Amino acid sequence: MTSRPQDPTSTARALEWNDLALILAICRAESLSGAARFLGQTHSTVFRRINAIEEKTGVRFFDRFRHGYVMTDAGRTAMEYGERIESEFHALGLEVLGRDEKLRGRIRVTCPEAFAEEHAPGIISRFCGEHPEIKIDLAPGHGAVDLNRREAEVAIRATKSPPDNCYGRKICDFRFALFASPAYLEDRSDLPLSHHSFCIIDGTIPWLVPQVWKTAEIGEQQTVFQCRASRAVQNAAAAGMGVCFLPCYVGDADDRLVRVSDTFPHLDMEFWVLTHPDLRHTARVRAFMAHLYEELAVLADLFSGATKTWSPTDGTILS
Numbered sequence: 001m002t003s004r005p006q007d008p009t010s011t012a013r014a015l016e017w018n019d020l021a022l023i024l025a026i027c028r029a030e031s032l033s034g035a036a037r038f039l040g041q042t043h044s045t046v047f048r049r050i051n052a053i054e055e056k057t058g059v060r061f062f063d064r065f066r067h068g069y070v071m072t073d074a075g076r077t078a079m080e081y082g083e084r085i086e087s088e089f090h091a092l093g094l095e096v097l098g099r100d101e102k103l104r105g106r107i108r109v110t111c112p113e114a115f116a117e118e119h120a121p122g123i124i125s126r127f128c129g130e131h132p133e134i135k136i137d138l139a140p141g142h143g144a145v146d147l148n149r150r151e152a153e154v155a156i157r158a159t160k161s162p163p164d165n166c167y168g169r170k171i172c173d174f175r176f177a178l179f180a181s182p183a184y185l186e187d188r189s190d191l192p193l194s195h196h197s198f199c200i201i202d203g204t205i206p207w208l209v210p211q212v213w214k215t216a217e218i219g220e221q222q223t224v225f226q227c228r229a230s231r232a233v234q235n236a237a238a239a240g241m242g243v244c245f246l247p248c249y250v251g252d253a254d255d256r257l258v259r260v261s262d263t264f265p266h267l268d269m270e271f272w273v274l275t276h277p278d279l280r281h282t283a284r285v286r287a288f289m290a291h292l293y294e295e296l297a298v299l300a301d302l303f304s305g306a307t308k309t310w311s312p313t314d315g316t317i318l319s
Helices: 008-014 017-029 032-039 043-057 073-098 113-118 120-130 216-222 230-238 283-298
Strands: 062-065 068-071 105-111 134-140 154-159 167-174 176-180 198-201 223-227 243-247 269-275
Touching (some): 017 043, 032 043, 068 073, 105 283, 113 120, 113 134, 120 283, 134 283, 154 283, 198 216, 216 223, 223 230, 230 243, 269 283
Parallel strands (some): 105 154, 198 223, 198 243
Antiparallel strands (some): 062 068, 154 269, 167 269
C-alpha cells in the first residue's frame, strides 16, 4: 500500500516547536529513555508523542533498533533545523536577560551534589538575605551543563579546563583522596591497597587505574558498593563497608572518616564559578557571582585538600 504524497507546506504547518524539541532530544540521546530524562517526562509519554508526530506528519524521523533510535535522513534534517531554532531562541533570551539591571528575578544554579547539600544552602541563604527579591533554583549534578542553551545561568564546577565560551573565575584547586572509617581499618593495616573493599561513585573506577588497581576489571571485583550519589558512597564508607574515593572537601569534612591516602595529582582539577558571557553584566547574576567568589575563597583550602594531610606514619597506611 502506497501512502498519499504529502504537501510540504502542510507538513511544515503540522510541526510545532514542541514537536521539534522532542525530536531534538531523541536525536541527542539516541534513545527514548535518555530523551525522557532530559525532558522530565516518562518513557511512555515520549513514546506516544514521537509516534503521534510521525503519524500526523507522515514522516519517519527515526529507525527503531534494539540498541536505540537512529535518525533517518528526515531526522537529521529536523535536528539541523531544530538546533538553529533553539540557538536563536536562547540567544533572544540571553539578550533580554542581559538588559536586566535590577536586583530581582530568578537565577538557575548548577553545582556538585555534595556541595548542593552541604554548602549551597548557607551560601544562598546569606545572599538572599541581602537580596530578598532574588530567587535561586538549585540543580545538583556532576554532568556538563550548557550555559549557551540556558540550562543554568551560573555553574559551579570542578573541571580540568572550563569551556572557552564561558566567563568566570577559578576559585582554587580541586583534589581527591581515599578515605575510610577507623572501624573498617582495624586489623587491616597490612592489607595491600588493591585488596581492600571499595565504595565507589559510579563511573570513577577507571580514574584509579593504575594507581590503585592494574585494571578496571580488578577494580570492579574489589568494589562492594557503587552509587551515582556521592553522599551515599560517603555514608557507606562511614558505615564500615570499605575504602571510598571522594573529593577532599567531602571526605576531609566528615569526622566519621579518616584520610588514608595522599591526593592523586593526575586527577587534580580546578574549582570554577561560570556564566555565559552575555549574562555577566546582568545585575543579579553579577551580584550572585561576586557573592560566590567571596564565600568560596574562604573554603579554598577545603576544596584543594589542604585542611588535612596524610603520611604513612599516621597509622592508617594503605600500601
